[in-house]
Structure formats: structure tokens, C-alpha cells
Amino acid sequence: MLSTLALFASARRGGNTGQLIDRIALELSIAVVDLAALRMAPYDYQHRNRDDDFEPLMQRVLAHEQIIFATPIYWYAVSPAMKIFLDRVSDFLELPDLLAAGRRLRGKQGFVVCTSSSPEPSATFMAAFRETFEYLGMDFGGVVHVDCQAGFLPATHAATAAAFATLVKTAVAPPSARRG
Numbered sequence: 001m002l003s004t005l006a007l008f009a010s011a012r013r014g015g016n017t018g019q020l021i022d023r024i025a026l027e028l029s030i031a032v033v034d035l036a037a038l039r040m041a042p043y044d045y046q047h048r049n050r051d052d053d054f055e056p057l058m059q060r061v062l063a064h065e066q067i068i069f070a071t072p073i074y075w076y077a078v079s080p081a082m083k084i085f086l087d088r089v090s091d092f093l094e095l096p097d098l099l100a101a102g103r104r105l106r107g108k109q110g111f112v113v114c115t116s117s118s119p120e121p122s123a124t125f126m127a128a129f130r131e132t133f134e135y136l137g138m139d140f141g142g143v144v145h146v147d148c149q150a151g152f153l154p155a156t157h158a159a160t161a162a163a164f165a166t167l168v169k170t171a172v173a174p175p176s177a178r179r180g
Helices: 016-028 054-062 080-088 099-105 123-136 154-170
Strands: 004-008 032-034 066-072 109-116 139-147
Touching: 004 016, 004 054, 016 032, 016 066, 016 109, 016 139, 016 154, 054 080, 054 099, 109 123, 109 154, 123 139, 139 154
Parallel strands: 004 032, 004 066, 066 109, 109 139
Antiparallel strands: none
């Protein structure tokens, strides 16, 4: 299995998305980073926020071949903590001392774990991830969405989590990562 790290962002650690990513992480034996528990300032055009937890977190992310982005869908978008993380990736595309590290996102696989009170993730939500991955040169590995209108139901949703974990486990390095 390729090395994998999960980034989790929600207002409720034990909520629907938290329970789903924890189940997936258990199946994969991977760490889950709770973005809301970190000190990350919003994107700043002058980059006056370099003393927060973002750069060390990115170094940890870059050490993995697969990144799972786990967030509930809030008004057709990611949670605030996930939005801050995604915006701050710009630091690694703009700051001269971080550019080489930022290029290491190319060829990594991105997966999406999401919950909402709808049968499917919204097209707008998914387009944001697909376009972000494309812009960064990452490969889209797949998505798992759980309709939690009745809440996260372990007996019902365990099979969905296991199937997604199998997808992640059996993924191979994308051609863009193998080119070296």
C-alpha cells in the first residue's frame, strides 16, 4: 500500500465525517490529522503567517503518496478549516524557499471523504476538488460520500467505509508519479 495520510476538517470531531474517516483510517491503519486542532491562519498575500502550524503540516503531507481530504459538505463547499488548508497550499506555490517542496505535490493521489444530508455530493463541491487536484498536478483517486440525513449509522455505513479503504489500499502510483 502507498503511504497515506488523512486530513480531517469539521466543526465536530465526533460527528458524521469524523466517524466515517475514523472507520476508514482504522481499516487502513493510517493517521488522521484534525485540521481544526491546529493553529493555521488564513491565506495572507504578504505571507505574515509563516510561524503557524501550516508549513510543518505540509512537510508531513508531502512525505505521503496519498492524501485523503475528509470534510462535511457545508453549503456546497468544504469546511472552513479545510478551506484554510487548501488556500494555504498557495504558500508552497508562491514563496521561493517553498517552491521545490510545493512541486512535490505533483503525482500524489488525492481522495475525498465527505458527508452531507443528500444522496450524492454536490457537483460544485466535487468540481472544486477535481480542479484543485488538476491544478496541483495531483491525481484524483476517488471519493466516498455518505448521506447522513439520519446521522452516521455504523451498521449501515461500515461496508461503504471498508469498500473505500480497499480502493485506497489497492491504488497504484499514478503514471505522473512514476515518471520521476
